[in-house]
Amino acid sequence: MSxxxxxxxxxxxxxxxRARYQVADRAPRSLAELVLRWESIxxxxxxxxxxxxxxxxxxxxxxxxxxxxxxxxSEKAIIALAMALLILVREIxxxxxxxxxxxxxxxxxxxxxxxxxxxLILTGxxxxxxxxAFNGFLVTxxxxxxxxxxxxxxxxxxxxxQVTLGDQxxxxxxxxxxxxGQSYAIAMPPTPLSFLIFLLLAIGYGxxxxxxxxxxxxxxxxxxxxxxxxxxxxxxxxxxALFTLAGLMSGLAAILLTARIGVVRxxxxxxxxxxxxxxxxxxxxxxxxxxxxxxGVVLAVFVLGLATFGLSLMNxxxxxxxxxxxxxxILSIAVPIVIRRFTGRAGxxxx
Amino acid sequence: xxSVLAHRExxxxxxxxxxxxxxxxxxxxxxxxxxxxxxxxxxxxxxMMAVAQMIVILTRGIxxxxxxxxxxxxxxxxxxxxxxxxxxxxxxxxLALAIGTGLxxxxxxxxxxxxxxxxxxxxxxxxxxxxxxVVIGGGSQVNASDMGENFQTLPKLTVLGLSSIFWIxxxxxxxxxxxxxxxxxxxxLYAVGGNPTAARYCGIDPGxxxxxxxxxxxxxxxxxxxxxxxxxxxxxxxxxxxYELTVIAACVIGGVSIGGGVGSVAGTLMGALFIGVIVNAxxxxxxxxxxxxxxxxxxxxxxVVINARADRQxxxxxxxxxxxxxxxxxx
Numbered sequence: 304m305s306x307x308x309x310x311x312x313x314x315x316x317x318x319x320x321r322a323r324y325q326v327a328d329r330a331p332r333s334l335a336e337l338v339l340r341w342e343s344i345x346x347x348x349x350x351x352x353x354x355x356x357x358x359x360x361x362x363x364x365x366x367x368x369x370x371x372x373x374x375x376x377s378e379k380a381i382i383a384l385a386m387a388l389l390i391l392v393r394e395i396x397x398x399x400x401x402x403x404x405x406x407x408x409x410x411x412x413x414x415x416x417x418x419x420x421x422x423l424i425l426t427g428x429x430x431x432x433x434x435x436a437f438n439g440f441l442v443t444x445x446x447x448x449x450x451x452x453x454x455x456x457x458x459x460x461x462x463x464x465q466v467t468l469g470d471q472x473x474x475x476x477x478x479x480x481x482x483x484g485q486s487y488a489i490a491m492p493p494t495p496l497s498f499l500i501f502l503l504l505a506i507g508y509g510x511x512x513x514x515x516x517x518x519x520x521x522x523x524x525x526x527x528x529x530x531x532x533x534x535x536x537x538x539x540x541x542x543x544a545l546f547t548l549a550g551l552m553s554g555l556a557a558i559l560l561t562a563r564i565g566v567v568r569x570x571x572x573x574x575x576x577x578x579x580x581x582x583x584x585x586x587x588x589x590x591x592x593x594x595x596x597x598x599g600v601v602l603a604v605f606v607l608g609l610a611t612f613g614l615s616l617m618n619x620x621x622x623x624x625x626x627x628x629x630x631x632x633i634l635s636i637a638v639p640i641v642i643r644r645f646t647g648r649a650g651x652x653x654x
Numbered sequence: 655x656x657s658v659l660a661h662r663e664x665x666x667x668x669x670x671x672x673x674x675x676x677x678x679x680x681x682x683x684x685x686x687x688x689x690x691x692x693x694x695x696x697x698x699x700x701x702m703m704a705v706a707q708m709i710v711i712l713t714r715g716i717x718x719x720x721x722x723x724x725x726x727x728x729x730x731x732x733x734x735x736x737x738x739x740x741x742x743x744x745x746x747x748x749l750a751l752a753i754g755t756g757l758x759x760x761x762x763x764x765x766x767x768x769x770x771x772x773x774x775x776x777x778x779x780x781x782x783x784x785x786x787x788v789v790i791g792g793g794s795q796v797n798a799s800d801m802g803e804n805f806q807t808l809p810k811l812t813v814l815g816l817s818s819i820f821w822i823x824x825x826x827x828x829x830x831x832x833x834x835x836x837x838x839x840x841x842x843l844y845a846v847g848g849n850p851t852a853a854r855y856c857g858i859d860p861g862x863x864x865x866x867x868x869x870x871x872x873x874x875x876x877x878x879x880x881x882x883x884x885x886x887x888x889x890x891x892x893x894x895x896x897y898e899l900t901v902i903a904a905c906v907i908g909g910v911s912i913g914g915g916v917g918s919v920a921g922t923l924m925g926a927l928f929i930g931v932i933v934n935a936x937x938x939x940x941x942x943x944x945x946x947x948x949x950x951x952x953x954x955x956x957x958v959v960i961n962a963r964a965d966r967q968x969x970x971x972x973x974x975x976x977x978x979x980x981x982x983x984x985x
Contacts, residue, residue: 395773441955441959445958445959447958447959450716450773450912451906451912451958452955452958454899454902454903454954455903455906455951455952455954455955456951457899457951458903458948458950458951458952459948459955460951461947461948461951462944462945462946462948462949462950463948465944465945465947466942466945466948469942569944574896577718577777581777581778581781584777590771590773590774591771620793622787622788622793622891624785625781625782625784626781626782626789628781629777629778629781629782629785630778632777632778632781633764633770633774633775633778633779636768636770636774637764637770640768640769640770
């Protein structure tokens, strides 16, 4: 900088002075910035998915079909909300699907022994909470990267489910419990309970993350955990809480999933952790932390969910759909980077 | 005591040896020569894949696509074998290496040139590679009878009671050891993982090192794909599903730091052997195979907690309690 001519330093100094005395609450909003936001790109993607599917299949824009389509992503999406907060603070939880399996196992066990719906729900939530708290305890106490810890607990939780259940399955549930997952919570427009819960939670998470001081603290931790600690934020306590929250969401998803499919096997929700991470990353939450929004994650959930639904309407096999979703994940991140290289503009906000 | 504990490889080797002795006392069948050689044979794939994964993790990366790469390359070579029975086994191995390296380079270029986080890239290519098996092969499986004799000869060779796959794993591990300790590129991998900024100032190109690491990872996964399909005599879509996590677990148990820059070939091999012994001991001890996952999970956590204690450094605590500092006589 010292080799720069005098004239270029002056505006820089002025900039710095202004920065010191006027701290804007938010970045100035311009049309160009709004268009280039990650959420806008997702919105365009979502529109493309909806228009494309409507043109190809006459069954796509059917209210009841769409309602049934939400079954396939709502449970994952509920966990994705908590995962978004974890990734935002530079953590990750790969054990969510295994936590779901363990919670589902306990629900199935108690259901098979004749316990009632309320107890089953409480059990699912409690088991999820306990698994999440154990993750949080290990991560905050041992200071081992959470990806390692949760790969371990993933094997542990699903291992317990496998040992207990072997090749058996729990198939008997109370009728009113199954009713939770197999009927519409609202008759018109037809809304399954799982989708309704997801929408309400998404609003809750959005308000918390973007509208409260506690939410802002998560961004601070994600941007720089050390600085956040020096700023008086209880980083470890928040980390612990977020892992516990992810466990709780997995327990909730276990309730909804078992009520919907009415059967518990040890391989329930196998591989979901990667689908959930895909939702969050496509939603614009940076793996390196500190960047991301709940609306982005919600949009990504819809893009992935409706694309999957549309492709399966066209009888595309599930594993081929995975190829397309994998491509979507990589391209959606690579293309903005390539564009930015050539134009020098920010495509993915933050960074 | 501390100096012994510092050599993680020795500690791990001691634990594995103690396990083998203990299991043999409980179930004498396990301690017999053939059974022990069988453990080494069965763990050969894990040896190779874990060492390759370690090289990626050294650069602060992770390769979640290895199992999908293995399955895709295995299927592709098997499909070539369907129409070209008379190619020599070496040709299949070279073909598998080429396909695997290509897939690895795809990962590497996205990571090195576009700066996309490795976990995101390989999560995507994991789905893509696995799905391409269906797209290309139509979801059908290739059976041993369709592959021809030549394709299946290599894994059937045995030397000193150990299969050729074990000897390939041994040769690859030795090569990896020499590469990582003796060559400029090998040391560069540690440098890039230890401190990317410092590495760049030293004239090491992090991008190039990453590309190299993912190419190696892909090449080994590809070779394993051919050997796997040739050994088990069938190629299908779900081969080695979820195996990537076992491979990473072997690395973690072997003391490879996910934070990059720390790890050794010997430790990784011990980590793989640890898992191999457990997997092979359960049926001998007449324990349900369903225990395997739970045990390996518990072991990973145990290793992690012990590692964390060993690696804990003083002075990292922020805003420590004053009483504690006074007790340690520091200002």
